Amino acid sequence: MHEKISHSKIARSWEKADNTDYLKNTHPGLDDDLVRFISSIKQEPAWMLQHRLKCLRLFQKTPPPAWGPDLQKLDLHDIIYFAQATDKQVQNWNDVPQDIKKTFTSLGIPQAEQKILAGVGAQYESTVVYHNLKKEFQAQGVIFEDMDIAVQKYPQIVQEYFMKIVPAGLHKFSALHGAVWSGGTFLYIPKNVNISQPLQAYFRMNARGMGQFEHTLIIVEDGANAHYIEGCSAPHYGANSLHAGCVEIMVKPRARFRYSSVENWSKDTYNLNTKRAWVDKGARMEWVGGNFGSQTTMLYPCSVLRGEGASADHLGIAFANTGQIQDTGAKVIHNAANTSSRVVMKSLSRGGGVSTYRGLVDIAPQASHCISQVECDALLLDGKSITNTIPVINVRNDSAVIAHEARAGKLSATDIFYLTTRGLTEDAAVELIINGFADPITRELPLEYAVEMNRMIELEMNGSVG
């Protein structure tokens, strides 16, 4: 169907970094050659190339998941697995190409950077074009780097953890990710370093039919404390797009880490994302997530509580509108004694959208005196929308205390009436009730993200769709 183009020709077209047609010569599909090409253009060490090729084999022989939403319409031969928007990293905002800058400006990145960003790593297509880290953090030894560069600059630590927390063999899309991953963030917080401002990155996918396979690797050393936040948005295109990112987080003893994300992929995207943290003794991991957009999302951030007294919080909200499936949840694996977890998941469904909570709590035999609390709350905004709850609780130690609570409800006409008797229009009342429903999650986000999330909910409500 497509014409094979030699890699050198592609490389030449990339060198020109033509802002309008940089994707002209990229081609869909995946083979050994492409994997080798990605690795060579990134000048990767041999181990990474070997890793990619191993992952490719694994991808080819692994069947798609036998559970969850239907992925049959996702044509894996029709995805562009690699494209490059600009050929080098820039540190200074003034050096960022104009049209890319325009995209970021419309997303509010520069203003945010000036005010509160501690550092920005924004991914435009597959190459990080803008990366900056405030000087004081650099002085404390914090590394906030494009993942491609981290492979070159910090080979030892990258090799120690890369795809160890999320193994390639986890499922078909983690294998695919391992073969074609490109860009993403590497974050290293040294021992006992405490960073109160959130570190931020913004991802955007904008070429038709293009995949995005960014890799995020975060190492939080003993006793350190930090918060990383990223947002994703993608404009609307007609072809099926695939996002199969991967996030790996190592939270070492007594460290504390929060990972927040607001994802808003275009409504034709398959968002098949894998996020996982290892949490050591006395450490704490917190996930805060908002999922909007995409046609099908499968995302279940996972915490593996490996050390005694480790704890994890999973807070999330998903909005399924017309034609969307939000299959999201949380996985917590209690592998050590006295570990605790709390999961609070909220979903909104409208216009026939399907929200599913899919979760796992696993208590290993050796993990005594664990506590886990799961709360799922679904709000149906009309009669044709659907919500499902699929919790799996696997307790192999009798001393565990497990609570699971699931609620599904409709917008209450009585609540709306009550608010209108106080002077609010029906629309304003509905908006207030929905924002209130989302509030336990939004309030955990930094202000500008909370505002953006409320705006996204509002957009979904006023929606041109549904």
Added chain:
Amino acid sequence: MLNIENLEVKIKNKLILQDVNLRVNKGETHVIMGPNGSGKSTLAHVLVGDPAYRISGGQIKFQHKNIKNLNALARVYAGIFMVFQNPREIEGVQLNRFLFLAYNAVMKARGRTKSVLSVFDFNKKLLAQAKLLKLSPDFLERSLNKGLSGGEKKKTEMLQLATLEPKLVILDEIDSGLDIDALKIISRAVNKYKTKDNALIIITHYSRILKYVRPDKVHVMVNGKIVDSGKTQLLQRIESKGFNQYLN
């Protein structure tokens, strides 16, 4: 101020109120008493425009305008306010933020553009009113009525009443679930509202609150009809004989 004529109300084709006539003038306080299920609360809800009920006959005139076809929003703009018997608990909707939106919307709708306030000024005003009700300031930042006791809920209702400055106030079972201290505080707030420009309708099946808030007129409602009306002497008769005298 309020003139109800031959009002008939149905819910799912079942007759709930019939032939209700009531005239409330400026400066008056009326009490409507009656046993549970007599239709008192229905009347209150109908007056504020609850879409769950259908008016199948009669008129409701407020300040000489027929308001029968106005929705709840238009009625609060016009100046009618009900203190709910069971205020709704709404998670995540912070009382002060919600009331800020409501207050400014109501003031704008009434053409009182000078009364429209900034968040800062509004919160100052709200705090002062909360103090009068002995309502701790941290309630203002909590989710609307969420996890509040009966008395606390009634206080936040009174706070909303004071904020939205209505002309006609309907108190639906305001005294239920109140201990004596809360009853006194609420009564004091209600009495503040008894001015020559306002009117009050108190709906209750106890005469408890009437020790603190003196009505001008008393009505008895049974089976969806007002079966007796009179001055405060009627209270003593109800007190001694109960509602049974009206039941056959």
